[in-house]
Amino acid sequence: MSIPLVLNRKNRILLAELTKTDFKLRYQGSILGYLWALLRPLMMFAILYIVFAKLLKIGSDIPHYPVYLLCGTTMWSFFTECTSQGIQAIVNRGDLLRKISFPKYIVVVSATLTAVINMLINLVVVIIFALINGVTPTWSWLIAIPAILQLYLLSLGIAFLLGSINVKYRDITSIWEVFIQALFYAVPIIYPLSMVASTSQLAAKILLINPLSQAIQDIRFGIITHETITTWNYLDNIFFSFIPVCITLTILVIGAITFRKKSKFFAEEV
Amino acid sequence: MKRPIGTRTEVNTNSDIAISVVNLHKSFKLPTEQAFGLKQAIFNRLRGIKGYKEQKVLKGLTFNIKKGEFIGIVGRNGSGKSTLLKILAGIYYPEKGEITINGTLVPFIELGVGFNPELTGRENVYMNGxxxxxxxxxxxxxxxDIWDFAELKDFQDQKLKNYSSGMQVRLAFSIAIRAKGDILLLDEVLAVGDAAFQQKCTDYFAQLKNEDQTVILVTHSMDNVRRFCDRAILIDDGRIIIDGDPSTVADAYTKLWQ
Structure with missing residues (x-):
């Protein structure tokens, strides 16, 4: 069997055009248009900032806390958008699948690429806010690159895995929506991990094993402050830091294999 | 789930066979009740109900198509024509049998695939392309050229939802005929449109025939079969009834009702 992940010319053209169309359609008919890609996460950030940082006074011990929070919500939005769009991609593009033959993963990747574009725009905002807030640029900003890549691969793996089940059992969409709400509180975004650590170190370590927490903490460590708790400066054994990375790769591989196996039947089942 | 054992291979050789199909079978699983959703699936599993019934659509087709042949495939609704075309196009997998495609294949299962009403004509042209x-x-x-041929130049920056259905078909057709491939699959795409459009379609067929293009045309129009096809295949209930001379097939097709 040939490896389907080869992006030949025809597939590249298709991927680019589908991504462009997805992005255009997302903000179709709204007055502010593409600005919403910026406004939505900023508004979510404003709400969280007022409730948690101002009213509940969380995070006063962390330097540059507002940017720290914004960075977390940006990456979280990226993850939720990537997964929920990716999971529904096959069903949403059912009309194409039934009428032309092309590698099905293109549809999933194009749906997640829209989320990548949104995230990159927002990352620029995070960096501008960080600079305004007095964060000095250093080489450690580069740590964010592999961490963001890992976050993307994790989302892609989930999208492949759940997306291929979602074709037959549409319940997955609803289940994932609820699950992701619960997951939000299990990832240190609105609360700093140091707050958990001051009550229970074990709980903090368990939360950190989650690849989502690990990736977001790594990004914060890189861009915002070295006082961020990360797997490599907090877990007892350096080998434990590989667990989240292994989880990510396992999900990606299982997702890709499942998707490949089921994709033959998509045209008939969707 | 039973694994498919049929194969579809694409090759590129000098052989004069464009498509070869050997003993092709295909069946679909049609849900007998509301089997979509996790709850029903679990219930059915527990009660030992399959939750679907197997519908055999193609029951062993064998034929060859030579390069340069213009083939008509005819048959009643539900006889399996479109399923056959979709398997040839690689959209459905073959359940049993061997298919060999020699050369690049361009399928038109429908005109205007991927057309989005919220996008402008211009954007849709690039997407469809x-x-x-x-x-x-x-x-x-x-x-x-696409807009000139479609005669819709003034509408290119309008959203597609403001086009009439006839205009959409004209635009889609105008893009579709640019596609170049060794083998063209046409599935009743041309059963729509006004007289002027029908004329353009007829011209297009004539052009394909002149160029000795390999074409597989699924159609209900016996006029087109008689006029353009070198050979025709009549399919009924998933089996080939006649494979041969177009006018014989066209007559047999008309007799299916009598």
Whole structure:
């Protein structure tokens, strides 16, 4: 069997055009248009900032806390958008699948690429806010690159895995929506991990094993402050830091294999 | 789930056979009750109910198509014509049997695949072109020709939802005929449109025939079968009834009702 992940010319053209169309359609008919890609996460950030940082006074011990929070919500939005769009991609593009033959993963990747574009725009905002807030640029900003890549691969793996089940059992969409709400509180975004650590170190370590927490903490460590708790400066054994990375790769591989196996039947089942 | 054991291979050789199909079978699982959703699936599993019934659509088709042949495939609704075409196109997998495609194949299962009503005519042209494998540069070059041929130049920046259905078909057709491949699959795409459009379709067929293009045309129009096809295949209930001379097939097709 040939490896389907080869992006030949025809597939590249298709991927680019589908991504462009997805992005255009997302903000179709709204007055502010593409600005919403910026406004939505900023508004979510404003709400969280007022409730948690101002009213509940969380995070006063962390330097540059507002940017720290914004960075977390940006990456979280990226993850939720990537997964929920990716999971529904096959069903949403059912009309194409039934009428032309092309590698099905293109549809999933194009749906997640829209989320990548949104995230990159927002990352620029995070960096501008960080600079305004007095964060000095250093080489450690580069740590964010592999961490963001890992976050993307994790989302892609989930999208492949759940997306291929979602074709037959549409319940997955609803289940994932609820699950992701619960997951939000299990990832240190609105609360700093140091707050958990001051009550229970074990709980903090368990939360950190989650690849989502690990990736977001790594990004914060890189861009915002070295006082961020990360797997490599907090877990007892350096080998434990590989667990989240292994989880990510396992999900990606299982997702890709499942998707490949089921994709033959998509045209008939969707 | 039973694993498919049929194969579909694409090759590129000098052999004069464009498509070879050997003992092709295909069946679909049709849900007997509301079997979509996790709850029903679990219930059915527990009660030992399959939750679907197997519908055999193709029951062993064997035929060859030579390069340069214009083949008509005819048959009643539900006889398996479209399923056959979709398997040839690689959209459905073959359940049993061997298919060999020699050369590049361009399928038109429907005109205007990927057309989105919220996008402008211009954007839709590029999208549809990408689905046919054309890059932006290639589309730029043929862009004006597409609109001239469709006679819709004044509408190119309107959203597609403001087009009438006839205009949409004209635009889609105008893009589709740019596609170049060794084998063309046409599935009743041309059963719509007004007299002027029908004339354009007829001209297009004549042009394909002149160019000795390999074409597989699924149609209900016996006029087209008689006029353009070198050979025709009549399919009924998933089996080939006649494979041969177009006028014999056209007569047999008409007799299916009598």
């Amino acid at each position: 990408a689905l046919l494998g054309f890059s932006n540069d290639e589309m730029d070059k043929m862009y004006d």
